[in-house]
Amino acid sequence: MTEPIAFKRPERDAAQREAKRLAILRSAAKIFNERGFHRTSVADVAEALGVSKPFLYYYLQNKEDILFECSRIATEELHAVLDEVRKADLPGWPKLEMLFRGYAKVMTTDFGICLIRNSVPGALPRESWDKLRGGRRRLNKEVERIVALGIADGSIRSCDPRVLSFALFGAFNWITFWYQQDRPLRPEAVADYFMEIFARGVAAAPAAGRKA
Amino acid sequence: MRVFDWFEYHARARPDVPFLRQDGVSLSYGDAERRANRWAQALAESGLSIGDRIAYLSTNAIDMGVMTMATAKAGVAPVMLNYRLAPREWLWILADSACRIVFARGAQYVGAVESLRAQLPFVECFVAVDADAPAGWITLDAFLARGSDETLRRPVGPDDMIYLIYTSGTTGHPKGVMITHANVIAHVEQSMTATSAGRSPGQRALVATPLYHAAGVLRIMTAAINGGTVVLMEHFDAATFVDLLIAERINTVNMVPSIVLTLLDDIPDIAARDFRHLEVIYYGAAPIAVSTLRRALAVFKCDLIQGYGLTESTGGIAYLNEVDHQKALAGRPELLRSVGRAVVLADIRIVDAEDRDVPPGVTGELLVRGPNVMKGYWNNPAATAEALRGGWLHSGDAASMDEDGYVYLHDRMKDMIVSGGTNIYPREVENALMEHPDLADVAVIGVPDRKWGEAVMAICVARPGRAPQAEELIAFCRERLGGYKIPRRYEFVEALPRNASGKVLKRVLREPFWKVADRSIA
Structure with a gap:
């Protein structure tokens, strides 16, 4: 067994x-995100971590379990938001x-990226x-609910909450497909930019009769 | 200890006693229990868990009463929508409470909800009561077919919500008040201890107050706990009201003083009618005049008891009982301006701006503490912490207390408008008007009105070059506010008077209108 020293001490709690x-x-999510879930084996994960397969199996059942746990962490972070x-x-x-x-922040973490890019139909057991x-x-329901709230309080114009939620x-x-964690663009800035587009659109000439 | 424990007891002990009656039709405790069970089972079958919410939009009807027992059994909190609100206000409440099922009764309200349905994708099921089900809806019968008559056994606890009532607040948007089983049980004990009315099974109460209001739904809860009967009225009308008092052999009834006066003035033969079964008339929302009290005692020959409470305190926290009313007539008329003394198990304090007690007779904010105080505001920990700071519910009402513990209210809430017995919060009306593109600024105040007590008036500042008309603003409000909140009077000014910190000086705006009339509620 070639376990690194850091992992060698018996667990105390x-x-x-x-x-x-x-x-x-976290390491597994990174590898899934780099190579794709289907093209990554448990052996690959173990190798990248510098640990043995049995060591991994001590912590997690199988590859699907690893993916599910990665996605679950992202989902829990989203629910905290x-x-x-x-x-x-x-x-x-x-x-x-x-x-x-808050969503953009989670979507730029390894777990968030893994949730969107790798937890796709067929990747996980039923x-x-x-x-x-x-x-x-x-x-989704929560976003639809907030949109309805906005329509009711006048902060959002009348629209279909479900379609807006999809948009x-x-x-x-899609941030998970282009975001580069080592670039200076912060996730909050991405979110603000996007929300500005949703709020005001981008067309330069305002349509006739539009309120200033 | 859950409210339905009593209800189920009465259904077993005296199954034939009517629980609810309307238009001569009775639903006995036994039948109500079976229907409530089926309804509760259907809620469970629809996937609703303890703590989930449903909405109910209806005028007073027997099924609405049954629903309150069904939701209680299922641990689901009903949000009973005020039918006088505008659709946009309903939308806000439905979205804030995240109701999973919406029930609407009658074609008018089914239609109103249907027009909002595109904006309610998070609602899972729409149920039409006493109306055809449009596409995308099911009927109540179809909904109830999901359940069985078997009693639903769920670990509903005393601190689970029994209902969620939205009250208009000063901050503009209504807040959901979370009332629990324990709150309601405490309230029934407190009010029954305060009253001179009997508590025996089969006692009959007449309820014309809308059930969406605490004063309405609490009558159903009280009946369910005492084994009493509630006779429901869909809409108030004086002649029918008096007929029902007699024909239904009513023991207790609640009204506001203006209705007492209406009955005395508008029913020509009122003095000749026989109200022998009437034990207590509860009134609230305003003090009664000595002359009205004398006439009422002569005609109804029963006790009058005034209650004062907030939605946040479940029900009455102070009552002016029959003994107090006798004292008032025997030479202490000032007692009629009091809302009475604190109920059992509750404490009332009057404090200054730093929450320090003020001496007797000095005006401050009224605080209350007791088992009847709400669990909190729905989804609003900040407002909850503010309202319940220090473990006391802050009423926002200015009051004083005398040496004997009698509480006197001074200004209900600083800027609140009371029109036709209904509270209107200016901020909510101002927010709606501020959405109008032609308005730069607006302040809403109450001005004296012979019919309604106060009428809603908007003082507006138009945007440069714009001159909106009153009719246009009224139509604009109609899309956003319930009819009773819409200002009918408008005045346009160059600028609103403001203090150094930018707050509108409403007192200055009100003054010219109140010079001749005395607004103080005393």
Whole structure:
């Protein structure tokens, strides 16, 4: 066995084990994101981490389990963002801005990128896929709800909340395909730029009769 | 301890006693229990868990009462929508509460919700009650077919919500007040201890107050706990109201003083009618005049009891009881300006701006503490912390208390308008008007009105070069606000008077209109 020294000491408590598990997941997410889930084997993950396959299996059941856990962490982070937004005493539009600023942050992490790029239909067993989908549906509903709130309080013009929700998620999920973590563009700046586009559009000549 | 424990007890003990009655039709405790079970089962079958919300849009009807027991059993909180609001206000409340199912009764309200449906993709099911189901809806019968008559056994606890009531606040948007089973049980104990009315099963209450209002739904809750009967009225009309008091052998009823006066003035033979079953008339929202009290006692020959409370305190926190009213007539008329003394298990304090107690007779903010105080505001921890700071509910009402514990209200809420017995918060109206492109600034105030007590008036500053007309602004408001909140009077000024920190000086705006009339509620 070629375990690095850092992993050699016996675990003293659950927190330590959890920290190790998280480190494995983070590295695994990076490799999935670089090579693609289907083209990565557990052996690849082990090799990249410099650990043995049995060592990995001590922490996680199989490749699908690794992917599910990576996606679950991203989903939990998104729900933490939602909780904050739900508690904020703000009109609909600023709530939406707050939500997507948080969303962009998660979408530029290894786990967020992994959730969108690798947790695709067929990659996970039925039960895990259903769980993830349930989480995403709740997120969708929450955005639809905030849009309706904005329409009601006058901060968002009358529109179809479901279609707007699709458009927003479309724009923000795609960040995971172009965002480069080593570039200076911060995720909040991306979110603000996007939300500005949603708020005002980009066409230079205002349509006739539009309110100033 | 859940409210439905009592209800289920009565359904077993006295199944034939009517729980709800309307237009001569009765629903017994036994039948109501079966229907509520089926309804609760259908909610569970639809995937709703303890703590989930549904909405109900309806005028007073028997099924709305049954629904409150069904949702209680399922641990689901109903949001009973005020039917006088504008569709946009309903949309806001539905979105804020994230209701999973919307029930609407009658073609008019089904149609109103249907027109909002495109903006409600997060609502999973729309149920039409006593109306045809449009495409995308199901009927109540179809919904109930999801359930069975078996009693739903869920671990609903005393601190779970029994309903979520939205109240208009000073901050512009309504806030959802979370009321629990324990709150309602405490309120029933407090109000029954305060009243001179009996508590035996089969006691009959007449309810014309809309059930979406705490004063309405609490009558259903009280009946369910006491095994009493509630006779519902869909809409108030004086003649029918008096007929029902007699024909239904009503024991208790609640009204506002202006309705007492309407009955005394508008029913020609009122003095000749026989109200022998009437034990107590509860009134609230305003004090009663000595002359009205004397006439009411002579005609109704029952006790009058005034209650004062907030939605946030579930129900009444102070009552002026029958003994107090007798004292008032025996030479202490000033007692009629009091809202009475604190209920059992609750404490009332009057404090200054730093939450320090003020001496008797000095005006401050009224605080209350007790088992009847709400769990908090829905999804609004900041507002909850503010309202419940220090463990006391801050009423926002200016009041004083005398040496004997009698509480006197002074200005209900600084800028609140009371029109026709209904509270209107200027901020909400101002927010709606500020959306109008021609307005640069606006302040909404209450001005004296012979019919309504106060009328809503908007003082507006137009944008340069614009001159919006009153009719146009009224139409604009109609899309955004319930009819009773819409200002009918408009005045245009160059600028609003403001203090150094930029706050509009409403007192200055109100003054010219109130010079002749005395606004103080005393």
